[in-house]
Amino acid sequence: LLDLLEFLGGRVREVPALFVATARPELFDHRPGWGGGLPTYSALTLDCLSDGDARQMASGLLPDPAPEVVERLGEAAGGNPLFIEELASSLAEGTTDRTQALPTSLKGIIAARIDALPERERRVVLDASVVGKVFWRGALEALGGAEGLDDALDRLEARDFLRRLPSFHVEGDAEFMFRHIALPEVAYSTIPRSTRRQRHAIVAQLVQDTMGDRQVDAAAVIAHHWQEAGEHERAVPYLLEAAQHAGRGWAKWEAAALYAQALELVPEDDVALRRRVRMQRAVAQQAVWHVALGDVDRSSAPEQRG
Incomplete structure (x- = not known):
């Protein structure tokens, strides 16, 4: 997403457009030069309320x-x-x-x-925290059953824990979002590790089955849930698929990070796969520097496979 915003900010010139991104200061620890090379880039620092x-x-x-x-x-x-x-x-x-x-x-x-929520509503919040900040009804039903689910979602929306989204990624399924990221982070931290793993495995399998031929679009999500489920062998192929997908879209920062993540999960004795992943990571990292130095015009460059 950061690469996309930077790309659009540097290319969109003939129409009036405003791109706004919010981030914590830690962003510049990972991307110190982000946005700085754009001619109309401005950064605003938000201080605490008086x-x-x-x-x-x-x-x-x-x-x-x-x-x-x-x-x-x-x-x-x-x-x-x-x-x-x-x-x-x-x-x-x-x-x-x-x-x-x-x-x-x-x-x-x-x-x-x-903790003060009724049991059914509390279970929905905990289950949703496993799925992520954005989640959909079908995942909650797979994790906790359908009984009382819709009423619990309505009550949580009224309490301002979550919001119903007008669009959806899973066709025909209602989608929701936590009101802010701290809610799922706190909820998730209260779930025992063994329970987390079981629920991540359920979500990973559900996304695989639901996305079908469109699994490439959700490869990073599937990889995350298999990894958190402790199923590293099942996570690695999806991490590599997500990295290749990111690389083809010229999100080379993301591709390099996904290759590095995959490399951490590949067993040390799988020498051939580790060598291949290291080479793919190196290609993505090299592309990052070429783009940063202005050596490559992403709008006219041929599609890359790294």
Whole structure:
């Protein structure tokens, strides 16, 4: 995706277009030069909310914005708008007692909200966290059954845990997304490792069966779930397929990373496969540098197989 944005930003000139990307500062640890070579590139740094803005946001979110609660919430949040949203939801749901000391950990607030859910809704949240930030109903049914599923999804949407998406990747199946990435991260961390592996295996097999002839489009997803299921031999072919697909689309950074990931899973005694993967990774890395130096015009270059 980063390569695509950079490519479009450098090529789209004859029509009015605005490309917006959000990222944490850690992005530049991995891609220090990203975006810097584009003639119209601008970077905006978002600082924490001021005390006044934090109190105003808290007042708008709380059903009963008593001044002392608003003040304490603003102090506890430290200018983090996501923290304010989650803590306001926790106070509104009664998960956090406003008469006691307010929690200072965002993950602690989210974990308390998840623990307070009715059993069926909590199971849906945990199952969905295995699938990812974006998930679909069929995967949840495969993991936890159909009974009470639709009602649980409706209630979780009303509680602002998730949102129903207007489009879908799996034809005819409803698709959802967690409201923010911290929700699935916290939920996933509470699942025992053995249970995670079992559920990842179910999701991997389901995606394979569902995608059919379009498995190449979901190869990275399938590989991820087989890898997390501990099935490394089944993950490697999909990692290589995903890397080749990324390379053909000139996402060479992604291709190189996928080859490196595959190499970590190939057994040491499989000398031939390790040699082939190392060569493919080297080709992708070399292409990255050629593109970065401007030696290759991706809009006119022939399709590559590395």
